[in-house]
Amino acid sequence: MNNATKISKYNVIIDQQLEHFFHKQRVEGYDPFGLDAEILKFWGPWIKSLYLLYHRCQVHKKKNIPSHQAIYVANHSGQIPMDALMIIFSRIVEADPPVLLRTMVDYWVPQLPFIGRLVSGCGGVVGTPENFRQLIRRGESILVFPEGVKGITKTIFQRYRLKPFTKGFMRLAVESKIPIVPIALVGAEEQFFSLMDCQFLAKLLDLPAFPLTPSFPLLGLGGALPMPTKYHIIYGSPMDFSKAPADEVHIERNVKLVQNEIQSLLKWGLSRRKGIFW
Amino acid sequence: MGAKQEKRDFLVSKMRKKTILITGHLGHLGRYLCQSLEEEGRYLLLGIDHDQQFSSPKQKGNLLHKSIEEMFLSNSIDSVIHLDLIHDPKEDWTKRNIYNLAGTNHLLHLCSKYKIKKFIFLSTANVYGPSPKNPQLISEIEPLLATAYSSGPDDLVKSDLLVSSFFWKSPQLEIVILRPCHIIGPLENGIVHYLSMKRPITILGFDPMIQLIHIDDLIQVFKYCLNKKIKGIFNIRGPGEISLHRFLQQLGKTPFPLPTMVAKTLMTTLWNLQLSDFPPYELPYLQYPCMVDDSLFRSKTPYTPQKGFSEIISCLDDHPLNQLKS
Numbered sequence: 387m388n389n390a391t392k393i394s395k396y397n398v399i400i401d402q403q404l405e406h407f408f409h410k411q412r413v414e415g416y417d418p419f420g421l422d423a424e425i426l427k428f429w430g431p432w433i434k435s436l437y438l439l440y441h442r443c444q445v446h447k448k449k450n451i452p453s454h455q456a457i458y459v460a461n462h463s464g465q466i467p468m469d470a471l472m473i474i475f476s477r478i479v480e481a482d483p484p485v486l487l488r489t490m491v492d493y494w495v496p497q498l499p500f501i502g503r504l505v506s507g508c509g510g511v512v513g514t515p516e517n518f519r520q521l522i523r524r525g526e527s528i529l530v531f532p533e534g535v536k537g538i539t540k541t542i543f544q545r546y547r548l549k550p551f552t553k554g555f556m557r558l559a560v561e562s563k564i565p566i567v568p569i570a571l572v573g574a575e576e577q578f579f580s581l582m583d584c585q586f587l588a589k590l591l592d593l594p595a596f597p598l599t600p601s602f603p604l605l606g607l608g609g610a611l612p613m614p615t616k617y618h619i620i621y622g623s624p625m626d627f628s629k630a631p632a633d634e635v636h637i638e639r640n641v642k643l644v645q646n647e648i649q650s651l652l653k654w655g656l657s658r659r660k661g662i663f664w
Numbered sequence: 665m666g667a668k669q670e671k672r673d674f675l676v677s678k679m680r681k682k683t684i685l686i687t688g689h690l691g692h693l694g695r696y697l698c699q700s701l702e703e704e705g706r707y708l709l710l711g712i713d714h715d716q717q718f719s720s721p722k723q724k725g726n727l728l729h730k731s732i733e734e735m736f737l738s739n740s741i742d743s744v745i746h747l748d749l750i751h752d753p754k755e756d757w758t759k760r761n762i763y764n765l766a767g768t769n770h771l772l773h774l775c776s777k778y779k780i781k782k783f784i785f786l787s788t789a790n791v792y793g794p795s796p797k798n799p800q801l802i803s804e805i806e807p808l809l810a811t812a813y814s815s816g817p818d819d820l821v822k823s824d825l826l827v828s829s830f831f832w833k834s835p836q837l838e839i840v841i842l843r844p845c846h847i848i849g850p851l852e853n854g855i856v857h858y859l860s861m862k863r864p865i866t867i868l869g870f871d872p873m874i875q876l877i878h879i880d881d882l883i884q885v886f887k888y889c890l891n892k893k894i895k896g897i898f899n900i901r902g903p904g905e906i907s908l909h910r911f912l913q914q915l916g917k918t919p920f921p922l923p924t925m926v927a928k929t930l931m932t933t934l935w936n937l938q939l940s941d942f943p944p945y946e947l948p949y950l951q952y953p954c955m956v957d958d959s960l961f962r963s964k965t966p967y968t969p970q971k972g973f974s975e976i977i978s979c980l981d982d983h984p985l986n987q988l989k990s
Contacts (some may be wrong), residue, residue: 415904419800420873422907496796496952517735520957567731598891636895 392438398631400430403484419488419517425507437475441468441573441617450621455522457559458487458529458567461548461648462537465573465597467491468612473529474509474571476619487529488521490555494594515558522562530555532641539583539595545575546554546589546652548645550624553634556641560632568622568644570651577612578602597643613661620651681708683741684890687727687771687898688713689750690852693786693879697745701882707890710739714748714763725961727767743782743890744775749823753943757817764819776834784889787824789899791843794872794952801957804843813952823894824829840889844900845956848976849879850983859940859959860985863920863941864912868929870951871909877902878971878979882897888965890950898964899956901974908950915977924951 388430407423416422437443460473470489478484489505490513496502511517513530521528531537532551540549559566588596601609625647628641680805688694689711712735714726721809725749726732735741746768750760762790768785783794792802810827811818827841855876857988879901883933885900912919921932927947933942961967971979980986 416873416906416910418873418906493797499867501798501869503869503871511800512796512798514797514799516801516803520799520801521761 387524389413389438393434396434396438397618399479399484400434401480403486404430407486419509419511419521420503420506420541421488421509422507423485425504429504429508433471433475434554436468437479440471440614442614443472443476443617444535445476445480446558446618446620446658448480450565450623452475452565452624453481453650454485455525456527456567456624457555457562458527458569459570459644459648460531460532460571461556461652463540463571464612465578465595466540466610466612467538467618468577469571469574470510470529471508472574473571473619475526478528479619489529490518490531492535492594511525513554515554518554519562521549522558522564535594539574539580539597541580541582541597542575543577543606546572546633546656548649551641551645553637553641556637556644557613557632558625559627559639560630560637563628565624565626565628566644567624569646569653570620570622570648570655571617572620572652572655572659573615573617573662577615590597616659616664618655618659620650620655622647622651682709682743682818682890683709683710683739683813685735685741685744686710686740687744687746691747692853693849693882694747694849696849696851696879697747697863697883699887700966701887704887709736709740712748714750714767719759726762732770733774736774736780736892741778741780743784744780745784745785745786745886746771746827749786753816753854753946754938754941760817760929763820764987765821765826768823772830772834772837775837776830777780778842780837781929782838782840783827783830784842784886785824785827786845787827787841788820788958789843789875790949791821792953792954792956794800794948794954797947798953798955799838799957800873800953801955802899802955804899804960805891808912814945814948816943831895838893838895840895841897841898842885842889843875843956844882844885845875845895845902847879848979849882850874850979851879851908852985854943854946855979856983856985859912859915859980860983861942861955863918865927865931865950866908866912866919866921867947867950871907872949872951872953873905873947873955874902874908874953875905875955875974876911876923876976877969878976881969881971884970885961885965885967887929888967892964892965894964898961898962899958900961901956901958901969902976905955907931911973914973915980958965 412422434505477487484507489510491505491510495505532555533549536549547601581600582598584596584598628642631638684707687928688693689698690713712732749764791808791810792806793813795813808821810821875975881902931942932945935944
């Protein structure tokens with residue numbers, strides 16, 4: 387499928403989705419978590435351009451994407467959460483029925499002026515267990531990054547080596563009996579060549595991390611633009627933990643299972659890609 | 665014969681008007697509640713209020729005064745609705761603390777001593793405090809962290825906790841603690857003052873989701889509490905959630921956005937100079953959500969809010985504060 391065909395196909399899906407959100411807003415009222423059809427309408431075309439033209443996302447193993455409610459678990463990388471945006475967009479346009487994933491975000495995100503509102507407007511929700519449960523009760527599918535800040539702020543030397551996963555997502559998956567879909571995203575690690583995380587500056591600016599790259603902060607904000615690396619999004623087979631015991635030993639073991647699955651999907655993706663830009 | 669007498673007694677007791685003591689009956693909400701209950705004709709109302717300047721056909725007094733015990737002695741009170749807390753941010757904090765805490769404690773002891781059936785306490789959802797770490801819809805089991813997130817007076821949180829402590833101190837007393845979101849009506853509370861500003865201050869880059877409830881829906885909540893056999897802590901919300909900016913837009917107001925630091929400095933200075941009604945410690949409520957989940961109350965009663973945002977907006981439009989400013 388060439389880009390022009392893709393664009394027209396995506397436009398139809400996006401328009402239908404926006405109409406769905408506007409209708410929902412009119413009938414059921416506003417989303418209590420802050421999802422805003424107006425914000426989606428404004429940012430949709432930009433995200434589409436990033437998806438198609440800037441990062442030229444390619445989705446693999448689409449047949450694994452379930453049509454029912456699921457918890458999507460992905461690796462986190464790239465200093466800025468472009469990976470989340472691209473995974474969310476891929477789930478809307480690449481599989482039927484289109485689903486807007488609700489991303490669990492860190493506590494500090496809502497504290498950032500403008501960005502906090504933008505994230506919640508696009509479906510981001512602060513990652514508390516109670517928010518997770520409420521979203522599940524509402525029938526939403528959720529995207530989580532169990533590596534958290536440690537994952538996204540990895541340096542280039544640690545690329546594609548997963549940081550230890552937190553266990554919260556597994557506890558809630560067992561509790562809610564909803565399957566987990568592992569996702570590996572290849573390409574985001576190289577969008578910034580982060581040489582080190584300057585914790586001193588991070589603490590000074592009250593940020594969770596402050597990456598130093600060859601271009602940032604030397605070239606100012608221009609140096610903070612990510613490189614147009616090609617993204618490969620690989621969906622793994624859904625993993626069912628509905629019958630798994632909820633004790634800590636089993637939770638830890640099952641978290642490891644998911645982590646190993648994502649690590650092997652990453653290996654698969656890395657072995658198939660020809661270079662970081664194509 | 666005995667059975668007939670019993671049946672007659674039962675019917676008489678059923679037909680007897682319930683006696684309700686309302687504290688704070690001279691306040692805006694108290695007056696509205698009294699009027700609404702009186703219209704039903706099923707209740708005999710008594711009142712106590714800290715504001716003694718008004719004279720009322722009902723009894724008057726002060727929660728701290730020993731003479732209120734006479735009211736319990738001379739009347740067979742069925743239920744107490746406790747609204748009489750000092751909320752005025754300009755009031756001396758010591759006076760507020762003493763009145764709100766000692767007064768509530770005195771009232772609770774009297775209710776316990778005279779075996780009152782029901783005690784309904786109006787707290788607020790603001791006791792949970794605004795925080796980016798809050799669950800988006802806070803349930804009743806969450807801790808009350810208002811004073812951890814903003815440096816305002818802590819007497820409202822303490823009063824709520826004080827009433828909660830009577831769940832085990834007086835288990836026979838049916839205590840209901842209501843934590844409603846912002847109440848809109850012919851009142852002069854903080855949110856009505858804020859929304860009546862010509863250009864309400866907002867924090868640049870932040871747009872928290874808010875919940876509002878129309879006073880008529882809150883009155884329904886009181887009626888359910890009086891008539892149903894329920895006890896516990898209940899969050900109460902109105903028609904739903906809306907972002908602050910969108911609500912201001914629908915209200916026809918242009919917000920006045922200020923960066924966090926500027927807003928803090930400016931509002932603190934204006935407050936200290938007594939040039940502003942907006943306490944600076946309430947600024948975090950303009951940044952982060954403090955919204956509640958009312959599913960527990962809805963599961964125990966048939967409560968559904970009847971007033972939507974359009975009614976809330978017209979209520980604000982008709983408010984004397986808005987009329988005055990326009």
